[in-house]
Amino acid sequence: MNETAQVWVIDDDKAIRWVLEKALRAEQITVQTFSTAAEALRQLDSEIPNAILTDIRMPGISGLALLDRIHHQHPALPVIVMTAHSDLDSALSAYQGGAFEYLPKPFDVDDATALVRRAISQHQGTRQPNAVTATTVAATEIIGKAPAMQEVFRAIGRLSRSHLTVLITGESGTGKELVARALHNHSPRANLPFVALNTAAIPKDLLESELFGHEKGAFTGAHGQRRGRFEQANGGTLFLDEIGDMPVELQTRLLRVLADGSFYRVGGHTEIRVDVRIITATHQDLEQRVQQGLFREDLYHRLNVIRIHVPALRQRGEDIPLLTGHFMQQAARELDAEPKTLDDDTQRFMNLYSWPGNVRQLENVCRWLMVMSPGQIVHLDQLPAELRSDNRSTQDEIEWEKALQLWIRQRLVRNEHSLLEYALPAFERVMIASALEFTGGRRIEAAKLLGWGRNTLTRKIKELGIGPDDADHDEET
Numbered sequence: 001m002n003e004t005a006q007v008w009v010i011d012d013d014k015a016i017r018w019v020l021e022k023a024l025r026a027e028q029i030t031v032q033t034f035s036t037a038a039e040a041l042r043q044l045d046s047e048i049p050n051a052i053l054t055d056i057r058m059p060g061i062s063g064l065a066l067l068d069r070i071h072h073q074h075p076a077l078p079v080i081v082m083t084a085h086s087d088l089d090s091a092l093s094a095y096q097g098g099a100f101e102y103l104p105k106p107f108d109v110d111d112a113t114a115l116v117r118r119a120i121s122q123h124q125g126t127r128q129p130n131a132v133t134a135t136t137v138a139a140t141e142i143i144g145k146a147p148a149m150q151e152v153f154r155a156i157g158r159l160s161r162s163h164l165t166v167l168i169t170g171e172s173g174t175g176k177e178l179v180a181r182a183l184h185n186h187s188p189r190a191n192l193p194f195v196a197l198n199t200a201a202i203p204k205d206l207l208e209s210e211l212f213g214h215e216k217g218a219f220t221g222a223h224g225q226r227r228g229r230f231e232q233a234n235g236g237t238l239f240l241d242e243i244g245d246m247p248v249e250l251q252t253r254l255l256r257v258l259a260d261g262s263f264y265r266v267g268g269h270t271e272i273r274v275d276v277r278i279i280t281a282t283h284q285d286l287e288q289r290v291q292q293g294l295f296r297e298d299l300y301h302r303l304n305v306i307r308i309h310v311p312a313l314r315q316r317g318e319d320i321p322l323l324t325g326h327f328m329q330q331a332a333r334e335l336d337a338e339p340k341t342l343d344d345d346t347q348r349f350m351n352l353y354s355w356p357g358n359v360r361q362l363e364n365v366c367r368w369l370m371v372m373s374p375g376q377i378v379h380l381d382q383l384p385a386e387l388r389s390d391n392r393s394t395q396d397e398i399e400w401e402k403a404l405q406l407w408i409r410q411r412l413v414r415n416e417h418s419l420l421e422y423a424l425p426a427f428e429r430v431m432i433a434s435a436l437e438f439t440g441g442r443r444i445e446a447a448k449l450l451g452w453g454r455n456t457l458t459r460k461i462k463e464l465g466i467g468p469d470d471a472d473h474d475e476e477t
Contacts, residue, residue: 005120006030010040010054010066011082016105020053023109024116037061041069048074051100051119053112056083056093064097071098078119082107088142088153092186095157102157104150108444142178143326146316147445152179155308160186165258167243167303168281170310173360176281177241179310183279184237192236195229200242208250209266218267230263234274243303244284244295255299278303313355313362315438320351323359327366340373345380353387429464432457436466 007029009020017033024031034040037054038061052070056063067079078100094102100119103112144152156179159166166183168176177196184194202210209218213228229238240246246254257263262273280303289295313320324342332339342350355361365384373382381388411419435446447457460466 005051006032006049007116007120008032008034008040008043008049008052010034010037010052010058010063012036012055012058016055016082019109020112023113027113027117029116029120037063037066040066044070044074048077051078051080051116053080053082053103053116056081056085064093067094067097067099078122080112080115080119088156088182091150091153091157092160095154096160096186102154104145106444108442111442142175142182143322144316144319145322146311146319147439147442148311148316149319151440152308152310155306156182156186159183159306161188162306163188163277165277165303165305166279167286167305167307168279168310169286169307170281170283171312171358172283173358174310174312175359176310177239179308180237180239180241180279180281184239184277187237187277189236189277193233194237194239195233196239196241197229198241200245204247207247208253211250212253212263212265213268214266215268218265222267225265228265230257230274230276231272233276235276237277237279240278240280242282242284243280244282244286244289246295248294248296251296251299255296255302258299258302313358317351320355320362321347323362324350324366327363328370330363331367331370334367335370337370338376340370340376340378342378343380346378346383349380349383425464428460429466432460432464432466 007024009017009024009031010033011017011020012035014035017035021031021033032043032049034043037058040052040054041061054063054066063081063083067081070077070079075098079098080101080103081094081097081099082103082105083094084105091102100122101115103115142149142152144150166180168179170176180196181194184190197210199207209222209226209228211228211230213226213231214222216222216224253263257274258278261275262271264271286295286300286304290297290300313323324347328339328341350362350365357364365387368384369378369382372384407423408419431450432446435449436443438449439445443457444454447454450457452460
């Protein structure tokens with residue numbers, strides 16, 4: 001790192017300024033802090049730093065207004081936007097305003113310093129503006145504050161001026177089509193058609209006609225000419241859901257369209273050219289299907305230009321109360337009724353349930369409760385019977401306890417002593433490693449999941465030899 005690199009931190013929260021200043025100075029970076037955007041703008045008249053970190057919501061000039069000023073006056077200056085309001089709109093506003101990166105609060109100072117290092121290294125005076133021309137787009141309801149969802153928001157924001165092909169992966173019911181619609185709604189094609197097709201829901205014999213259209217008399221029942229989904233989506237976006245189920249023979253035709261943008265209707269002899277952005281989605285492992293000969297490798301590489309993974313609901317437990325409230329409100333509007341609320345035990349059950357059907361299953365349960373629950377407060381015994389009888393989580397706990405009991409008995413039979421001296425550190429290693437893997441290495445989030453503070457987690461990691469000591473970065477933001 002260049003020792004003369006200078007970074008400005010702009011935030012009305014003194015604690016945030018102090019933490020970032022301490023962490024960045026430890027990286028041999030010169031730091032100057034400001035409590036308002038106005039102060040920083042005045043300073044910009046006389047000097048320009050290598051990078052800026054700014055909060056969005058501050059008294060006076062907002063971070064987004066500051067970003068706009070910097071973007072127009074100093075387009076090569078990288079700005080990292082920090083925000084406690086970590087939703088899709090915040091991410092999009094940051095990226096569309098020309099931000100170098102979007103950093104949701106609370107953040108790990110290690111992540112923040114890594115971003116600053118990247119920003120400084122790329123500050124060569126040749127950075128191009130990120131902003132897109134403003135368009136009126138439909139609202140897209142994607143709810144989530146979990147770190148895994150923040151990665152999805154970041155991806156949508158980064159792609160907001162792009163025409164690139166995108167592959168969306170994730171289990172069934174996670175909301176892959178919502179992500180596809182958000183990519184379209186916040187792209188230069190936003191005012192043009194968005195056409196969706198579930199390739200697994202169309203019979204094999206009809207899928208070719210559904211995609212490419214047909215001419216009159218092309219096959220029995222073709223009583224007139226029909227435009228296919230590619231023609232319907234011309235200029236806009238075509239979303240092909242469950243692409244992993246597409247028959248191999250149709251994969252060849254799709255590959256040709258992706259290669260040159262042209263095709264023939266079924267039974268047709270006139271070449272048709274289209275300009276369509278392709279977004280695909282699948283719950284399947286496409287790499288495995290390629291190895292099995294069920295999916296063309298060349299088509300896989302054509303589709304896998306940018307990949308976005310939508311996490312399973314069980315991997316974003318902190319979003320379940322938000323989603324539950326949203327779906328209960330939505331169902332109440334549909335029924336023209338007052339929304340019902342869940343008591344503490346019921347909400348706790350919902351938070352801990354594994355949700356094999358993901359967000360779609362949660363939405364359906366909320367609709368069921370709005371109709372079937374007799375009172376305004378939903379109690380645990382009023383949940384659908386199939387939900388309450390699904391005791392997989394309880395069974396897993398029983399099996400884990402049985403395995404632990406067997407381990408203890410084996411060592412007692414061997415007359416071993418001081419079992420806790422071995423078992424407790426081993427238990428903590430497994431818990432910490434699993435929590436860090438689940439959060440993608442984010443220590444603040446992992447500490448919350450374990451019920452510790454970040455300082456405790458850092459100390460345990462050092463004591464147990466799990467990772468490098470980062471005692472210089474123990475502060476929480």
